[in-house]
Amino acid sequence: MAERTVLVIDDEPGHRLMLGAVLTDKGWRVEEAGGGREGLARLLSVNPDVVLLDMRMPDMDGSAVLAEIMAQRPGLPVIMLTAFGSVGAAVEAMKHGAHDYLTKPVDNDELAAVLERAYDFARLVRENALLREGRSEGPVLVGQSPSMDRLREVIAQVGPAEATVLIQGESGTGKELVAEMLHQASHRSRGPLVRVNCAALPGDLLESELFGYVKGAFTGAVSNKPGRFQLADGGTIFLDEVGELPQALQAKLLRALQERVIEPLGGVKPVPVDVRILAATNRDLKAEAQAGRFREDLYYRLAVLELTIPPLRERPDDIPLLAAHLLRKLGEKNRKQVREPSPAFLDALLSWNWPGNVRELENVLERALILARADTLTPDLLPPQIVRAWGGLGEAAPDQGRTRKDVGADRPSGGGLASLRELGARGSGSLDDVEREAIERALAVHGGHREKTAEALGISRRTLQYKLKKYGLLRR
Template sequence: MSDNTKTALIVDDEPPLRMLIRAVLEGDGWTVHEAASGEQALEMVTGLELNAALIDMRMDGMDGMALLKELNTIFPGLPVIMLTAYGNVNSAVVAMKQGAFDYLTKPADNEELKAVMNKALDYSRLIDENERLKSAAGVGGEMIGSTRGMRNVKELIEQAGPSEATILVLGESGTGKELVAEGLHRASLRADKPLIKVNCAALPADLLESELFGYVKGAFTGANTNKPGRFQLASGGTLFLDEIGEMDPVLQAKILRALQEKVVEPLGSVSPVETDVRIIAATNRDLKKEVEQGNFREDLYYRLSVLEIRIPPLRERIGDLPALAAHLLEKLGRKNNKKVRSVSPAFLDCLARYDWPGNVRELENVLERAIILSRSEILGPELLPPQVRNHVPATAAKPDTEPAQETEDKISSVPGPGPASLDDAERQALIAALEANQHHRERTADALGISRRTLQYKLKKYGLTRR
């Protein structure tokens, strides 16, 4: 939503009062929409981007409290000001406890009306800015990408999240397997319970066993107290077993029992402990080949892979690179206290031509290096490491090359010899996402991993609302 936008909704069954409020607000620079009833308001708000709403407490049909509830559902965070007669202030206070932003007694003083509305505007813009920053920084595990492969990943997360199925996440190192696990947990019915993560490659087998299953006092030298394992800590929630392909075969058998019988045995204990966890596992290995070679238990593989989600490597989704780079540069600029205003076309071209064996993790490292070394607000190719700057792409076609070619065309089409701004890159990414989703805004927002309000803000920012 543009910083210059000031859009309000007035809902009141008294035309003279609506006319008076409208005149005051329009004189203060607001765009005003009117409705004579709660029902009419709900019919007209679809597609609107609102900064604030004023609604009457008492109306025929749907009253103000019922409309407040509906607006809070449709527009989370929208500041709603209640209009009430002087003798019904207590009702307005109750409404504020139910989510109203403020209240005004009728007839409202013009200056008081302006003050309350401007306070609501500041609040609305703060909410939008927080959403924008969260989106830019990938806060909450949001996955950025609108290419075909990433849309498939997001659809699978949405479909499989609410289930209790065990999920196996496959992908090369640095592709974001942990983000998929976080997304599945957030989409599950266990979202209010813990998500416990274990890197199976980070610990030797004996330590990993005690971390997973816990131990009782006296189980071994140094075990001075009982310690619950990760299975117990994740009770009611989700246990994410990262790099499970590195797990020792003996420990694999114990994981299989925990999955089948829903019990674990802490080290040194003779009494099994019941568990209630959902397992999400991840690996960068080809577990089918590991099974064939005898390195991974076949029965455990089939128990884990009820549904497989494969994350495409970055080289197969170069079409997502402009949006990824824009988000990462903004986040890393804040982290390193440096402002990045733009990047050169040559810089973007180098990024698009590189194969990214380390995937998104490598991209983040490369961009942070460029920011740290930069002496200006414009990033040039000289800031890139030699392997990225001097890389010559292979002539052989790669899987799913359509997004890569699409992005190279767009990067090459940046006009003029001057720097290409991050806004240009983000604008191109928005256009690509809109076209990929037939200009359906809700699907586009989901594909980009941002809220609909944030999408609307960006569309207005780049002049794409009429496309």
């Protein structure tokens, strides 16, 4: 859990001492200042998450201190401390940027609750600002397709619950990302999120990793070792690839789910644990249970709530948005200038089936970004199998920067879709208008036959399907 800091600016030493004791007990790091000027001097060095500010101090009025804080750290939540007779002044301070106020003597529970709300509010404001800039401090599901909108809604609804969640989806769809989002949306978000890949270790090692062991349990066990369940106490444990658990471990996991206790290897006394369990699998776990390869009672315990992540091939509308998001992230990771994907590059991405889903897309984009020498990403930077699925770059070896637009100009079909988009770029109308008109004409010429239309336009059928949906032409 990240340490949270509160700066208490109050000229009364006894009151600062009392606030410090209460807030330290609630998990805050407390910094103190004995007046307004000292508080402003400490603002930059302390970098607090929240400020508790007394309204009346001899050296500097609380309202004046608030104005300086707002100028230096806009968005920093400031909670005013005021005597009962000065509530009006505190309310006035809220009009000028204060987050809330508390009256003296402060109720300890109310103090803790107000600080928690202020901290959460500031975090949400910060995260929203980062999202608008295309960045984020936390996990984000990128996509505008209806299936992803629905998935985000379900995560927001399910996250705060305590129930076990089974996350299902093909490899590379983002099951771990969804687990992180569920944890962040829960009341356990300040506790640990402990990840376990159940397919990464053999059964005997996995048991000791999950449940720990006591001194003397086996040769080499020279001291007690806590398991992942104990490390996740107060938080969440994420069991990835839970379908790979051996039968013997499935029984122990079932007991942990039912009774919220574990038994370390060699131990004789059950150990209680307070954890929420999230599990993920790329298998059809219900079918596995019905076939006798997975305990049916454990399946129903894990699948109290089920989330299914759609594969990337079922949501091609999200590929351009995902590509932009991933290119920003990969540019920062590799210290590379972010390159813009050309229309032909995106067409090629849309033509591929993405068996490895988002993970495969990320790898392909990272390869293209590292190999790129020009400002634009072009299809020749893609793996051969994707280029072949898209239609290839011609028989001659392409020069760096040669794109499908260049190849399309040689087609007898009148230049292909990419060439028509080039006309739009030269002033014959917007790119989308020209592209839509080209598709409509090709559909009319070929009597609505989509395969022939795609071939004439120099794009894959999958890309054509995406563009028909984009321009509202699916019914034609």
